[in-house]
Amino acid sequence: MNSYTPTAADFEPLQEGIDAEQIHRPSVSYWQDVWRRLKKNRRASVSLYIVIGLMLFTLAGPLIWQVDPALQDLEQISQAPNTGRWALVIADDAPLPEITSRRLATPALIPEDRAPQNFRLTGSANSEGVNLAWDAVPGATGYQLFRHELEPRDADDLGLPLVRLLSTQLSYRDRLGLETRQYYYSAVAVFAEGESRNYSTIPVSVTQALLLSEARYRGLVAEDATDAEAIGSKVRLESHPLGTDYLGRDMLARLMWGARTSLFIGIIAPLLYVSIGLVYGGLAGYSGGRTDDVMMRFADFVIALPFLLFMILFKIAFGLGPGESGIGPLLLALVILSWPATARLVRGQVLQIREEAYIAAARMMGASAPYLVLRHMLPNLMGVLLVSLTFAIPTAIFIEAFLSFIGMGVVPPTPSWGSMCNDGIRTMLSHPHELMFPAMMISITVLAFNLLGDGLRDAMDARMRSDG
Amino acid sequence: MWLYIGKRLISGVITIWFIATATFAGMHMVPGDPLLNDKAVTPEIRANLERAYGLDKPVFQQYLLFLKNMSQGDFGISFTQQNRRVNDIIAEHFPVSAMLGVLALLFAAGGGILWGALTALNRDRMPDHLIMFMVIICVSVPSFVFAALGQLAILRLNNLLGVSVLPVAGWGTFSHMIVPALVLGLGTMAYLTRLMRSSMLEVADTDYIRTARAKGLTPARIFFRHQLRNAILPVVTVLGPAIAAITTGGFVVELVFAIPGLGRYFVQAVQQLDYTVIMGTTVFYGAFLVLMVIAVDIVYGFVDPRIQVSKSVG
Numbered sequence: 001m002n003s004y005t006p007t008a009a010d011f012e013p014l015q016e017g018i019d020a021e022q023i024h025r026p027s028v029s030y031w032q033d034v035w036r037r038l039k040k041n042r043r044a045s046v047s048l049y050i051v052i053g054l055m056l057f058t059l060a061g062p063l064i065w066q067v068d069p070a071l072q073d074l075e076q077i078s079q080a081p082n083t084g085r086w087a088l089v090i091a092d093d094a095p096l097p098e099i100t101s102r103r104l105a106t107p108a109l110i111p112e113d114r115a116p117q118n119f120r121l122t123g124s125a126n127s128e129g130v131n132l133a134w135d136a137v138p139g140a141t142g143y144q145l146f147r148h149e150l151e152p153r154d155a156d157d158l159g160l161p162l163v164r165l166l167s168t169q170l171s172y173r174d175r176l177g178l179e180t181r182q183y184y185y186s187a188v189a190v191f192a193e194g195e196s197r198n199y200s201t202i203p204v205s206v207t208q209a210l211l212l213s214e215a216r217y218r219g220l221v222a223e224d225a226t227d228a229e230a231i232g233s234k235v236r237l238e239s240h241p242l243g244t245d246y247l248g249r250d251m252l253a254r255l256m257w258g259a260r261t262s263l264f265i266g267i268i269a270p271l272l273y274v275s276i277g278l279v280y281g282g283l284a285g286y287s288g289g290r291t292d293d294v295m296m297r298f299a300d301f302v303i304a305l306p307f308l309l310f311m312i313l314f315k316i317a318f319g320l321g322p323g324e325s326g327i328g329p330l331l332l333a334l335v336i337l338s339w340p341a342t343a344r345l346v347r348g349q350v351l352q353i354r355e356e357a358y359i360a361a362a363r364m365m366g367a368s369a370p371y372l373v374l375r376h377m378l379p380n381l382m383g384v385l386l387v388s389l390t391f392a393i394p395t396a397i398f399i400e401a402f403l404s405f406i407g408m409g410v411v412p413p414t415p416s417w418g419s420m421c422n423d424g425i426r427t428m429l430s431h432p433h434e435l436m437f438p439a440m441m442i443s444i445t446v447l448a449f450n451l452l453g454d455g456l457r458d459a460m461d462a463r464m465r466s467d468g
Numbered sequence: 469m470w471l472y473i474g475k476r477l478i479s480g481v482i483t484i485w486f487i488a489t490a491t492f493a494g495m496h497m498v499p500g501d502p503l504l505n506d507k508a509v510t511p512e513i514r515a516n517l518e519r520a521y522g523l524d525k526p527v528f529q530q531y532l533l534f535l536k537n538m539s540q541g542d543f544g545i546s547f548t549q550q551n552r553r554v555n556d557i558i559a560e561h562f563p564v565s566a567m568l569g570v571l572a573l574l575f576a577a578g579g580g581i582l583w584g585a586l587t588a589l590n591r592d593r594m595p596d597h598l599i600m601f602m603v604i605i606c607v608s609v610p611s612f613v614f615a616a617l618g619q620l621a622i623l624r625l626n627n628l629l630g631v632s633v634l635p636v637a638g639w640g641t642f643s644h645m646i647v648p649a650l651v652l653g654l655g656t657m658a659y660l661t662r663l664m665r666s667s668m669l670e671v672a673d674t675d676y677i678r679t680a681r682a683k684g685l686t687p688a689r690i691f692f693r694h695q696l697r698n699a700i701l702p703v704v705t706v707l708g709p710a711i712a713a714i715t716t717g718g719f720v721v722e723l724v725f726a727i728p729g730l731g732r733y734f735v736q737a738v739q740q741l742d743y744t745v746i747m748g749t750t751v752f753y754g755a756f757l758v759l760m761v762i763a764v765d766i767v768y769g770f771v772d773p774r775i776q777v778s779k780s781v782g
Contacts, residue, residue: 301486306712306753308719310494312738313750317497398610405612406719406735418610425616425724429623439613447608 034383037459044455050448058263061256067238069257069415073248075127075210076237078179078431081251084239085180087210089221090128091231112138115198116187122171126209127178132185133171134200140189142167146199147174148184149430155197158186180208210235243433245423251437258415258438263445265327265400269334270392274385276335277342282381284343285350286373296347299340310337311399312408325414330403334396342388346381353380383460390453394446401442417442473766480758487754488538491747492531498741521547521744534747543748548740554748558730562752564639565722565729568652569714571645576653576660576710581703583657584664585696591669599661606658611651611717615724618651637726648725652717656710660703667699674698701772708761715753 028036039045079085116134123131132145146152148159162174174185186201212230215221220235242251284295314333315326353359353376362372397417403409404418405425412419417438424435509517518524521544522533537544543554583603587596606614622634635644671677672695680690719731730749737745 301483304483304754304758305487305490306750306757309734309750309753310490312735313491313494313498313746316738317494394608401610402612402720405610406723408735408738421610421612425612428616428620435613435616439610443605443609443613446610447604450604450608 034456034459038455041455041458043451044459047448047451047455050444051452054259054263054445054448057256058259061259062253065252065256067250067253069249069253070413071249073238073244073250075214075248076240076244077177077248078246078427078434079240079244079248080431080433081243082240084236085208086234087208087215087237088126089212089215089230089233089235090126090209091212091227113191113196113198114189115196115200116140116143116189117200119185119187119200119202121202121204124207124209125204126207127180128175128209128211130174130178130183130185130204130206131171132174132187132202134187136167136170137189139191140167140196141192142190143169144188144190144195145172145174146186146188147176148186149181151184151203152186152199152201155188155199158188158199158201159184164190178206180206182206208237210237242437243431245420245434246427246431251434254415254420255417255437255441258417258420259441261325261327261410261414261416262397262400262418262442265331265334266393266397266445269331269338269396270389272331273335273339274342274389274392276339277344278346278381278385280339281343281346281348282350282373282377285347285354286377288351288354292347296344299343302337302340303344305337307337308399308402311403315403315408326409326411327414330400330409334399338392338396342385342392345384345388349381349384350377353377387453387457387460390449390456394449394453397442397445397449469769472769476762476765480762483758484751484755485535487758488535488747488751489531491750491754492534495743495747496527521545538751543751544744546745547742548737548745549742554744557733557745558748558752561728561730561733564727565715565718565731568645568649568718568721568727568729569711571649572653572656572714572718573707573711574653575649576656576714577703577707579653579657580660581664581696581700583661584703585668585691585699587661587665588668588672588699589691600665603658603661606654611655612720612724614651614654615648615721618647619724622647637724639727644725644727648721648727652714652721655717656713660706660710663706664699664703667702668695671695671699701768704764704768704771708764711760711764712757715757 038048075087076085114137116137119132119134121131122133125131134143137143143165145162145165146158146160147162148157150159152158160176162176163172165172183204183206184201185204186199188199189196210218210220212221212227215230215235220237221230221233225233238250240250240252242255244250245254280295280299284292284299287295311333314336315329318329318332359372359376362376367375400409400416401418401421404416405422407422410416410419420438421435421442424431424438428435515524522530525533541555543558546552546554546557549557583599587599590596619636622636625634626632626636633643634647635641638644677690677694680694685693715731718729719735721727722729722732723735730753734746734749737749
């Protein structure tokens with residue numbers, strides 16, 4: 001411990017005008033104090049910024065990124081995030097180079113069990129088609145082609161069976177869902193006894209191409225350019241900063257519009273059922289006695305309903321006209337099933353507040369019931385309500401996502417984060433971005449609202465008010 | 469105690485009646501025709517079908533019949549699968565869901581207690597921050613993402629080792645159950661961890677812990693005999709709702725992992741408007757949950773002798 005030696009100055013009388021006793025923090029109201037402490041809580045304030053950012057993303061986003069979320073671009077299916085890829089313009093009528101063997105005049109040809117020789121690429125391999133050709137195998141009754149995304153390890157690992165051809169056909173054009181990536185094509189000869197175990201494989205890198213008519217339709221080629229000029233030129237396709245989904249729809253636009261659905265349900269539903277719960281619970285608590293008993297017993301029944309099952313049941317019960325998005329029924333079901341929790345909370349609070357001395361005092365001074373409720377009870381309930389509202393939002397977002405995920409929520413084509421996850425999970429292995437982005441949006445939103453709720457609860461806790 | 473149990477059971481029965489009524493009302497609001505088929509149906513066949521399912525009677529009689537059959541444990545016959553009783557469907561698919569749920573619950577409760585105790589012991593140190601960070605992640609990420617990631621992880625593991633260690637989907641052996649149960653229990657585990665942590669911290673401040681320390685008991689003895697045993701109590705109270713969360717949360721896991729449980733079957737029945745299966749499953753689940761909550765409350769009375777449930781609640 002430091003020893004302090006008093007000096008003579010310590011014993012001087014205080015000068016006039018020095019406000020030694022001044023309180024350094026200005027006196028603030030309860031809500032100002034809550035706001036100050038919320039800002040001091042770093043996690044909560046970051047969450048608040050994230051929530052504001054989400055609102056901007058939802059409301060202002062579609063104004064800036066004006067891409068139709070329902071527009072299907074079949075040239076760009078399941079593309080990873082990109083800033084506009086280059087495509088080679090090719091002629092519309094690129095003919096399939098037909099290669100057929102001479103009819104085998106002598107069927108007595110001895111079958112040779114071997115892989116098709118000279119398995120090769122004819123012409124360029126692009127997203128409009130991959131042309132393959134090979135030499136005939138004596139005695140083969142046909143050929144089987146495979147396509148794999150990895151190099152085959154053995155004859156059982158050749159990948160996707162593309163087509164089985166007759167022995168007279170020695171060429172094939174593959175157009176089946178081609179993506180711009182490396183493929184391994186394998187050819188196997190088929191004999192009367194079945195497929196041969198010998199195969200020949202070639203690696204093929206597919207490049208992006210666009211048919212001339214498609215390029216003209218999209219306005220990617222200058223109006224006055226002749227066909228000859230246009231063919232072979234490189235054009236830039238629409239950019240998709242977050243990639244596209246399995247129908248070639250822009251992920252960023254869908255995320256923004258999906259946010260509208262998810263946040264709309266996530267915010268409107270809790271607002272509605274917290275209000276209903278407030279009125280119901282307030283009435284029960286204020287009336288007390290038998291009314292309270294009956295009302296709360298009914299609320300207990302509603303709580304006992306198995307939530308998700310009834311959510312699904314009510315959602316389909318409220319019907320769905322053609323062309324509807326299913327948001328209305330979802331909202332209604334959510335409100336019907338969720339209000340009792342708030343009602344219970346409010347009732348407990350009202351029962352407590354009712355016995356407070358300041359209520360008795362106000363009553364003694366002749367306050368009317370509406371005055372008591374509006375001036376004394378409601379402001380004291382606000383804190384609890386606000387916290388339960390903040391926690392109700394992520395729950396509602398979760399439920400919407402969950403229901404849309406099992407196909408019981410928002411009806412496609414309306415985008416919502418949950419239904420986007422449902423679409424994305426099917427292509428999870430090959431195109432993880434389709435699942436990752438909506439899942440991340442849900443997680444970040446839920447996390448932000450949860451942390452904000454935590455912060456709000458701490459900030460409103462009167463016991464923690466003393467901190468500086 | 470017996471009076472209390474009796475009272476709880478009676479209110480439970482009333483609750484189940486309410487659930488059944490709400491289900492019946494909801495089901496009769498559903499638009500669509502369950503007897504509508506791809507095949508053309510003559511009016512005679514239709515009339516016969518309606519009679520067989522009791523649809524020709526007035527709604528109120530249907531309701532009474534439904535209540536009567538239900539009270540005898542008979543949920544009727546499926547609309548879409550001819551001659552298949554709903555009871556048989558439940559008997560076939562519920563054990564699968566229940567098995568999954570029990571495993572998930574064991575995992576969630578065990579994990580929650582363990583992690584919660586760990587965080588409380590290391591308060592404001594690295595393990596505490598780390599585990600609480602994981603808890604926040606588990607609460608914020610939807611279960612279907614975990615299910616997808618779990619499946620991906622199995623796939624990668626199998627690829628890496630070159631042999632199929634764990635099956636990616638399906639049902640049958642214990643190895644099928646591990647990952648789905650982990651995924652299913654994760655959310656509840658995070659919730660229980662949070663609860664256990666605050667409960668542990670609360671107990672740590674009590675007088676009897678201080679007394680135990682003053683007596684010179686070993687830290688291990690204080691931890692196991694005094695702190696842990698008291699801190700677990702609040703966890704026991706939320707087991708009822710936790711069971712509810714896990715059984716219904718099973719929908720997604722069953723869907724993603726292709727497990728033939730009741731949840732998946734329910735979703736299917738809703739899509740096909742199979743009236744009797746929907747009503748049967750809902751009432752069955754509702755009754756199951758009500759009984760579970762009652763059971764947990766009663767068990768709680770035995771676990772904590774200080775609490776006299778009969779007085780405080782009844």
